Amino acid sequence: MTRAKRRRYDLVHRLGIEPTIAVRLKATLGPAVDAAAARSPGNVTVLDAGCGRTSPLISFRDRIDRFVGVDIHAPATPLPYLDEFATVDLCGDGASFPEGSFDLVLSNFTVEHFAEPATALTNLYRWLRPGGTLVITTVNRRHPFVAAYLGFPDGARRRLQPLIKETAADAHPLVGRCNDPEAVAATLADAGFERIELETVGNLARAWGRRLPTFALGLAGDLIAQGSPSRRSTILAVARKPGA
Numbered sequence: 001m002t003r004a005k006r007r008r009y010d011l012v013h014r015l016g017i018e019p020t021i022a023v024r025l026k027a028t029l030g031p032a033v034d035a036a037a038a039r040s041p042g043n044v045t046v047l048d049a050g051c052g053r054t055s056p057l058i059s060f061r062d063r064i065d066r067f068v069g070v071d072i073h074a075p076a077t078p079l080p081y082l083d084e085f086a087t088v089d090l091c092g093d094g095a096s097f098p099e100g101s102f103d104l105v106l107s108n109f110t111v112e113h114f115a116e117p118a119t120a121l122t123n124l125y126r127w128l129r130p131g132g133t134l135v136i137t138t139v140n141r142r143h144p145f146v147a148a149y150l151g152f153p154d155g156a157r158r159r160l161q162p163l164i165k166e167t168a169a170d171a172h173p174l175v176g177r178c179n180d181p182e183a184v185a186a187t188l189a190d191a192g193f194e195r196i197e198l199e200t201v202g203n204l205a206r207a208w209g210r211r212l213p214t215f216a217l218g219l220a221g222d223l224i225a226q227g228s229p230s231r232r233s234t235i236l237a238v239a240r241k242p243g244a
């Protein structure tokens with residue numbers, strides 16, 4: 001992280017826009033990996049669905065026996081932390097893995113890109129073992145800045161994305177079809193999940209923190225939604241497949 005970016009993050013911290021999505025994810029994934037280890041000792045099998053180039057699950061790598069990543073795009077270079085990678089369209093027919101393959105599935109900042117989110121979440125449900133856990137994060141359209149960003153015509157958004165994203169490889173087409181807390185909860189329930197828990201975190205300053213003007217806009221966005229949980233920019237959802 002550059003010094004300028006660290007200073008910006010410190011300011012976000014001082015303004016009390018906490019916890020970060022990274023902190024919340026870590027606190028969520030740790031117990032989920034532990035539960036998987038208790039259920040499948042010596043055979044903890046985990047999927048990062050839409051893995052991109054890195055995964056918050058790397059922190060738990062030593063507790064994962066088989067770590068699989070899938071993405072619609074093959075990575076430019078192999079991902080050393082994975083045991084297997086497969087190119088998979090999560091919105092496709094679901095035949096990529098047998099039913100009940102994984103103890104834990106993470107899909108981190110992916111749902112906003114899905115053309116068919118209901119199909120994708122149904123596939124993830126199918127690939128989970130009974131009693132398994134799904135963790136997803138995505139953006140929240142109830143935040144006015146997120147709604148505006150998702151609402152831009154594709155061409156305008158494509159021109160904006162390089163201002164915000166680290167590299168062109170991080171600028172994926174956005175759909176935003178299942179991007180508010182109610183839609184996420186309802187789509188998870190329709191897929192068959194139960195014990196669905198949702199929380200929201202302000203993440204715009206960090207997500208847009210690469211340049212000072214977009215950082216300032218993101219910071220303003222986080223501050224205006226800080227007192228309204230249903231409008232914070234980022235949704236973290238945890239859901240379980242019923243069963244053993």
Ligand SMILES: C[S@@+](CC[C@H](N)C(=O)[O-])C[C@H]1O[C@@H](n2cnc3c(N)ncnc32)[C@H](O)[C@@H]1O
Nearest residue numbers: 050051052071072088089090091108109110113
């Ligand atoms: C914002 S990136 C997040 C990457 C990674 N999960 C992370 O946390 O850094 C979104 C990822 O979802 C992938 N993606 C988008 N639509 C997909 C689909 N239908 N099937 C599989 N992967 C998809 C993109 O290729 C991209 O790698």
